[in-house]
Amino acid sequence: MDFASIWSRMGGSDGTWFVVSQVFVVVFVTLLLDFFQKRLLKHLHAKLLQTSRHWDHIFVESMRQPLTLLIWVVGITFAADILGKRTDVLVFEAAEPVRSLGVIVALSWFLFRFIRNMEQDILATAAAAGRNVDTTTVDAIGKLLRVSVGITATLMALQTLGFNISGILAFGGIGGIAVGFAAKDLLANFFGGLMIYLDRPFAVGDWIRSPDRNIEGTVEQVGWRLTVIRTFDKRPLYVPNATFSSIAVENPSRMSHRRIYESIGIRYDDAGRMAAIIADVRAMLEAHPDIDATQTLIVNFNSFAPSSLDFFIYTFTRTTNWVRYHEVKQDVLLKVVDIIGRHGAEIAFPTSTLHVPEGVRLQPPADAGTV
Numbered sequence: 001m002d003f004a005s006i007w008s009r010m011g012g013s014d015g016t017w018f019v020v021s022q023v024f025v026v027v028f029v030t031l032l033l034d035f036f037q038k039r040l041l042k043h044l045h046a047k048l049l050q051t052s053r054h055w056d057h058i059f060v061e062s063m064r065q066p067l068t069l070l071i072w073v074v075g076i077t078f079a080a081d082i083l084g085k086r087t088d089v090l091v092f093e094a095a096e097p098v099r100s101l102g103v104i105v106a107l108s109w110f111l112f113r114f115i116r117n118m119e120q121d122i123l124a125t126a127a128a129a130g131r132n133v134d135t136t137t138v139d140a141i142g143k144l145l146r147v148s149v150g151i152t153a154t155l156m157a158l159q160t161l162g163f164n165i166s167g168i169l170a171f172g173g174i175g176g177i178a179v180g181f182a183a184k185d186l187l188a189n190f191f192g193g194l195m196i197y198l199d200r201p202f203a204v205g206d207w208i209r210s211p212d213r214n215i216e217g218t219v220e221q222v223g224w225r226l227t228v229i230r231t232f233d234k235r236p237l238y239v240p241n242a243t244f245s246s247i248a249v250e251n252p253s254r255m256s257h258r259r260i261y262e263s264i265g266i267r268y269d270d271a272g273r274m275a276a277i278i279a280d281v282r283a284m285l286e287a288h289p290d291i292d293a294t295q296t297l298i299v300n301f302n303s304f305a306p307s308s309l310d311f312f313i314y315t316f317t318r319t320t321n322w323v324r325y326h327e328v329k330q331d332v333l334l335k336v337v338d339i340i341g342r343h344g345a346e347i348a349f350p351t352s353t354l355h356v357p358e359g360v361r362l363q364p365p366a367d368a369g370t371v
Helices: 003-009 016-048 055-086 090-129 135-160 165-182 184-199 241-245 268-287 322-342
Strands: 207-210 215-222 226-230 236-240 258-266 298-304 309-317
Touching: 016 055, 055 090, 090 135, 184 215, 184 226, 184 236, 184 241, 215 236, 226 241, 236 241, 258 268, 258 322, 268 298, 268 309, 268 322, 309 322
Parallel strands: none
Antiparallel strands: 207 215, 215 226, 226 236, 258 309, 298 309
């Protein structure tokens, strides 16, 4: 029996084994490429971690899994093309659009991972270096980039599948009007969140309050629809973003100083000591290490109150920390008490004086017995 007859019995006369061998080679080469790219990228990533740059090792780390997907999609669809040319099975005709979709998905996956890893690296690097980074801005930019990548990838995928993008965009414009009327509150909250990201009246971690609404607490999260605020009794408060476009918002976290504004009264009997007390209180404030003497500092006799002579203190602390501020304020007030005491004066308290023009005479009752 010659070689031709053997080859014919094995199916080689019609090229079946040649096709099978081609598919095997394609799958084997795909497996080798995936194996070597994993080893290469792992080694390259370890080398790039030793450099001072951050984006290079993040780039390599972000492309490892998407590159595996890309290699296998291209390899499998290439093998499907080989089989499709040999057979009449319709499923193999989908190899080309599947390959195009696989490339789009792999590229989009890489961009999503790269954006997320860069966002995490920026925040982690800033925290390690002790630098202040606006977490809200970083989060907003990351969300906008991911939304942009998602929309672009979706349009490219639809174009690959044969859909008319211009028709879809036109339909989206008409449908957008209807959706806008139906979901105006949702859109108002979305654009309210966008204005928060752009104007940045507050950021995550800030203490905010509104004189118009019963809103006060620490910002925990700024989303596209809601802002989460943790009140001081530790309850979460969910505020729609559209609310911030119609109310005034105070941000005490961004104050430069905290104010001490107190009124102290001494007795009318100590009126002659008022000038010396005021001078010593002013000198104490100007020398106090926690009082910023470059800001407005006022210590003056203020008013004749019903039971006291009042002077007031108006000054600013260097700290803005709430707890530390009260410690400084306590120290200042205790020093004021000491100054008043050193001058032999007393802090006044509400008193009343009763004047009886003709005096008062006590007379025993008529039936009182003799002891």
